[in-house]
Amino acid sequence: MRKIKSLFTGLGLVKLLIYGFFLLFLIIPLLSVFLVAFTNEPINLFGSLISLEQLQTTMNQFKNATLDNFKSIFSYGHYFEGLINSLKLSFIVSIWVLVICIPIAFGIARTNMPFKKTISALVTVPLVIPTFISAYAFIIMFGRAGWVTYIYEKLGGEGMLIDPYSMTGIAIVQIFFFFPYALWPMVAAFKVSDISLEEASRNMGAKGWLTFITVTFPLVIPGMLSTALVIFAVSFSDFGTPIILAPSDLNLIVVDAYREISGFFNWGGAAILTVIMIAVAGFVYWLQNYMLKGRDYGVVSGKPKQVKLIDHKALTIPLSIFSGFVVIVPLLAMGTVILQSFATTWGKDPLPNGYTLDHYRTIFTSSLGNIQNSLILAAGALILSVVLAIFVSYFVVRYRSTTLDFMTTIPLIVPGIAFGIALIQTFNTAPLQLTGTAIILIIAYTIRRLPYMVRSTVGTMKSIKQDIEEAAVNLGASTLTAAITVIGPLMLPGIAAGSILVFVTVIKETSISILMAPAEWAPMSLAIFQNVLRAEYYSAAAMSVVLVVMVLVLQAIANRLSGRNGL
Amino acid sequence: MGSVVLEQLRKDFSGVTVLQNINLDINEGEFFALLGPSGCGKTTTMRCIAGFETPTSGTIKIGGKDVANLPPNERNCGMVFQSYALFPHMNVFDNVAYSLNIKELKKSNPLKKIGVYTRMLNSKLVKYPKEIEKKVMDILEYVELTNHAKKLTSELSGGQQQRVALARALVMEPEVLLMDEPLSNLDLKLRHTMRNTIRRIQQDLKITTIFVTHDQEEAMSMADRIAVMKDGEILQIGTPTDLYSNPKTSFIADFVGTSNILEGTVVSAENDLTIVQVGNQQIKSKMKKDKKEVQVIIRPENIIVLNGENDNYDNTFEGVIHLATYLGNTVRYDVKVGDHMLVVDTIYESGANIKQSGEKVRLGVSPERVLLI
Numbered sequence: 014m015r016k017i018k019s020l021f022t023g024l025g026l027v028k029l030l031i032y033g034f035f036l037l038f039l040i041i042p043l044l045s046v047f048l049v050a051f052t053n054e055p056i057n058l059f060g061s062l063i064s065l066e067q068l069q070t071t072m073n074q075f076k077n078a079t080l081d082n083f084k085s086i087f088s089y090g091h092y093f094e095g096l097i098n099s100l101k102l103s104f105i106v107s108i109w110v111l112v113i114c115i116p117i118a119f120g121i122a123r124t125n126m127p128f129k130k131t132i133s134a135l136v137t138v139p140l141v142i143p144t145f146i147s148a149y150a151f152i153i154m155f156g157r158a159g160w161v162t163y164i165y166e167k168l169g170g171e172g173m174l175i176d177p178y179s180m181t182g183i184a185i186v187q188i189f190f191f192f193p194y195a196l197w198p199m200v201a202a203f204k205v206s207d208i209s210l211e212e213a214s215r216n217m218g219a220k221g222w223l224t225f226i227t228v229t230f231p232l233v234i235p236g237m238l239s240t241a242l243v244i245f246a247v248s249f250s251d252f253g254t255p256i257i258l259a260p261s262d263l264n265l266i267v268v269d270a271y272r273e274i275s276g277f278f279n280w281g282g283a284a285i286l287t288v289i290m291i292a293v294a295g296f297v298y299w300l301q302n303y304m305l306k307g308r309d310y311g312v313v314s315g316k317p318k319q320v321k322l323i324d325h326k327a328l329t330i331p332l333s334i335f336s337g338f339v340v341i342v343p344l345l346a347m348g349t350v351i352l353q354s355f356a357t358t359w360g361k362d363p364l365p366n367g368y369t370l371d372h373y374r375t376i377f378t379s380s381l382g383n384i385q386n387s388l389i390l391a392a393g394a395l396i397l398s399v400v401l402a403i404f405v406s407y408f409v410v411r412y413r414s415t416t417l418d419f420m421t422t423i424p425l426i427v428p429g430i431a432f433g434i435a436l437i438q439t440f441n442t443a444p445l446q447l448t449g450t451a452i453i454l455i456i457a458y459t460i461r462r463l464p465y466m467v468r469s470t471v472g473t474m475k476s477i478k479q480d481i482e483e484a485a486v487n488l489g490a491s492t493l494t495a496a497i498t499v500i501g502p503l504m505l506p507g508i509a510a511g512s513i514l515v516f517v518t519v520i521k522e523t524s525i526s527i528l529m530a531p532a533e534w535a536p537m538s539l540a541i542f543q544n545v546l547r548a549e550y551y552s553a554a555a556m557s558v559v560l561v562v563m564v565l566v567l568q569a570i571a572n573r574l575s576g577r578n579g580l
Numbered sequence: 581m582g583s584v585v586l587e588q589l590r591k592d593f594s595g596v597t598v599l600q601n602i603n604l605d606i607n608e609g610e611f612f613a614l615l616g617p618s619g620c621g622k623t624t625t626m627r628c629i630a631g632f633e634t635p636t637s638g639t640i641k642i643g644g645k646d647v648a649n650l651p652p653n654e655r656n657c658g659m660v661f662q663s664y665a666l667f668p669h670m671n672v673f674d675n676v677a678y679s680l681n682i683k684e685l686k687k688s689n690p691l692k693k694i695g696v697y698t699r700m701l702n703s704k705l706v707k708y709p710k711e712i713e714k715k716v717m718d719i720l721e722y723v724e725l726t727n728h729a730k731k732l733t734s735e736l737s738g739g740q741q742q743r744v745a746l747a748r749a750l751v752m753e754p755e756v757l758l759m760d761e762p763l764s765n766l767d768l769k770l771r772h773t774m775r776n777t778i779r780r781i782q783q784d785l786k787i788t789t790i791f792v793t794h795d796q797e798e799a800m801s802m803a804d805r806i807a808v809m810k811d812g813e814i815l816q817i818g819t820p821t822d823l824y825s826n827p828k829t830s831f832i833a834d835f836v837g838t839s840n841i842l843e844g845t846v847v848s849a850e851n852d853l854t855i856v857q858v859g860n861q862q863i864k865s866k867m868k869k870d871k872k873e874v875q876v877i878i879r880p881e882n883i884i885v886l887n888g889e890n891d892n893y894d895n896t897f898e899g900v901i902h903l904a905t906y907l908g909n910t911v912r913y914d915v916k917v918g919d920h921m922l923v924v925d926t927i928y929e930s931g932a933n934i935k936q937s938g939e940k941v942r943l944g945v946s947p948e949r950v951l952l953i
């Protein structure tokens with residue numbers, strides 16, 4: 014009896030509310046989109062709960078359910094082509110990312126190559142730039158009127174060096190902007206791979222390069238494969254690049270899904286594409302975990318030794334030049350956007366014709382609303398994630414709630430566009446008609462970013478020993494008072510760092526914004542997207558610069574906070 | 581201050597029984613030690629009393645009152661955690677004042693409540709009332725920390741942190757003071773000082789104290805009474821001298837001090853003398869036992885090394901010194917007697933010779949000193 018009573022008071026009630034939240038806004042939408050893939054029209058689950066009539070309709074929908082959508086995927090039609098193209102793209106991107114990361118990672122982990130510090134610092138640049146801005150930067154560099162094209166023609170080339178509006182263009186943007194995700198894990202793998210084994214090999218007379226190929230390389234392969242899978246998933250879920258760059262004759266599954274729902278209102282088609290996207294992303298996630306299971310890579314047998322960094326100029330100088338080239342491409346892209354934002358006009362020339370602040374003046378007058386919207390939405394998501402993350406991490410750490418732990422990893426797997434479609438379908442009709450409101454937008458942002466926030470708060474929560482909380486209770490405090498006076502203050506640094514990251518990623522968020530934001534709540538990312546579509550490149554550039562600056566500043570604050578809190 | 585009574589206490593963790601049959605009757609003002617090897621359930625027992633674990637069955641009474649329905653924050657048990665569990669974001673004064681703040685919080689109106697909460701979050705913003713100030717400073721003086729009141733706890737040494745934890749528990753005037761291996765994080769010398777400090781405070785305040793330890797020396801030197809635990813059960817309760825001279829099992833004999841424990845068979849019991857066959861030796865004891873298979877227990881200091889003059893012991897054995905260890909005021913010999921190795925402690929008088937290994941010796945034990953279990 015006491016158990017049941019305690020379920021409805023205090024923390025028990027909070028736990029119920031959190032489960033309810035996840036059920037309503039994560040589990041049911043995913044389930045519902047799965048059902049729609051069979052029924053081919055939106056079903057109203059919440060309506061069925063309160064109205065018999067609606068229930069009847071829903072039952073009829075189920076009776077008429079077909080496998081048509083599933084069949085159509087495998088009948089080598091339009092959708093199938095989209096899936097295959099997307100898989101192909103992600104495959105190409107992950108292979109190329111591996112190829113370019115191996116030398117850079119090796120250079121950072123094992124050599125004293127020139128400019129190592131600078132290169133390591135600049136590698137983080139691509140991570141702060143949303144991909145739709147990178148994609149658009151590539152248009153103004155490589156497009157018909159881009160400065161790269163200008164130089165290319167001056168050197169005797171014909172047409173464009175690379176057509177940005179193509180599979181190659183998309184792949185190149187993704188490669189140059191996603192490689193940092195792979196780089197640091199690979200640097201780690203190179204650092205911990207068994208150095209004593211390598212030395213043994215060298216002692217037996219093997220040459221340096223032979224050791225690398227026969228010993229070092231095989232040791233880092235598992236780490237590399239799992240990294241490649243991460244890139245595969247990131248590329249497969251990326252919406253920003255394809256939506257800007259995919260030409261109309263190139264089907265990609267994310268773009269198809271977006272068009273089905275926002276162009277044709279084809280619920281069934283969008284649903285089946287969503288199911289496929291989640292299935293692929295889920296499979297990749299599973300595969301990655303499966304590969305890492307039981308493999309504690311980083312095991313150094315014998316005494317861990319300090320690696321002797323390689324100083325050979327013949328090796329380090331080429332490595333440095335190569336790394337520099339890879340790092341400079343995203344910088345040039347961002348530089349081009351910055352130049353464009355100050356340009357009066359910029360034709361097919363290496364530099365703009367003149368400079369002006371007009372574009373900034375324009376966005377700070379006519380587009381101020383978008384900036385405001387971004388800030389309000391991000392703040393809303395921040396508050397909601399802080400509240401959720403504190404309690405979720407409390408239950409995960411103190412009560413080892415594996416269910417909640419699992420639920421907060423689901424959003425990591427589900428691609429943004431898929432999650433957006435699921436929400437739109439589920440909350441499309443009364444009684445819970447939320448599609449097109451700021452609330453559902455904030456909830457969508459929150460759920461998508463919650464895993465990162467929870468990771469940060471769980472870390473801090475774990476560093477607070479349970480007996481500190483018990484000491485407070487022992488001294489007479491109720492659990493709630495203990496939480497306010499002891500746990501809260503101790504968690505503050507972790508919460509602050511995590512919430513800034515949520516804020517930043519919401520401002521950067523593309524897929525959810527483009528898919529779900531109503532006109533009156535259009536955030537900066539949607540405004541930039543629409544400007545690019547309308548070929549209003551100058552104001553898009555200025556807005557992009559504002560966005561990236563905001564992201565950079567906030568990120569720096571977050572790093573400062575989490576660095577100081579290095580418990 | 582009150583007595584603590586545990587009746588038929590039992591605790592299961594997901595089907596595994598870690599405590600059973602725990603019966604304790606701890607008097608008001610008593611210093612009571614729970615002694616046992618690691619993992620025997622001492623902490624669990626203490627956490628049941630403090631209310632952090634709910635017993636599977638059995639009753640707990642504090643001050644004569646059944647506390648089954650009292651949550652941990654209403655039990656008024658001052659607890660000193662093994663890790664001290666000081667609040668790292670508060671200074672020493674705020675740590676100690678915590679329970680007083682809580683008490684004020686409970687009797688305040690909503691507006692004042694906000695004031696108290698603010699003070700608990702940042703004591704610079706809202707001042708402490710005079711009574712709290714005085715109470716905290718008094719107890720800090722008592723544990724000799726007056727000069728450290730404004731320091732963060734991380735700036736203190738281990739011994740000082742320990743005293744903050746003690747002060748923080750004492751200031752709430754608890755019915756009973758619970759201490760879970762409070763000295764295990766201190767170095768040897770500090771541990772000895774803190775034993776005296778804790779004992780002195782306990783005597784001064786006459787506060788009922790339950791002290792958990794796995795160190796028999798600690799328990800013996802501090803406690804009025806000791807309960808020896810093993811595998812979730814209490815084996816014996818008694819005063820330190822009681823446990824030492826009349827251990828009920830060989831486990832206790834071994835755990836409480838050092839013992840020679842030998843397996844033997846009773847061959848005869850005439851008058852008041854029992855004769856036990858151990859290997860090819862016969863040992864006489866004044867104790868009576870109605871079973872045949874017994875364990876013979878002899879404390880090392882009760883074995884005398886004979887030097888030919890004082891030979892009239894009922895039990896004498898021939899042996900060879902295997903190892904001699906000099907321990908300051910005593911010398912410990914490991915002596916091989918037949919198949920057995922006996923530990924013998926002798927008082928070392930300065931100038932006397934220490935016997936070398938390989939030397940032959942005769943040992944004597946009086947039957948009064950031979951325990952049978």
Ligand SMILES: Nc1ncnc2c1ncn2[C@@H]1O[C@H](COP(=O)(O)OP(=O)(O)O)[C@@H](O)[C@H]1O
Binds near residue numbers: 617
């Ligand atoms: N929360 C728990 N869940 C499961 N088993 C526990 C828990 N707490 C303690 N135990 C088990 O109970 C036994 C007694 O533990 P404890 O009371 O901590 O022993 P002691 O303090 O004497 O070292 C141990 O075997 C321990 O593993």
Ligand SMILES: [Mg+2]
Binds near residue numbers: 619622624
């Ligand atoms: Mg313990």
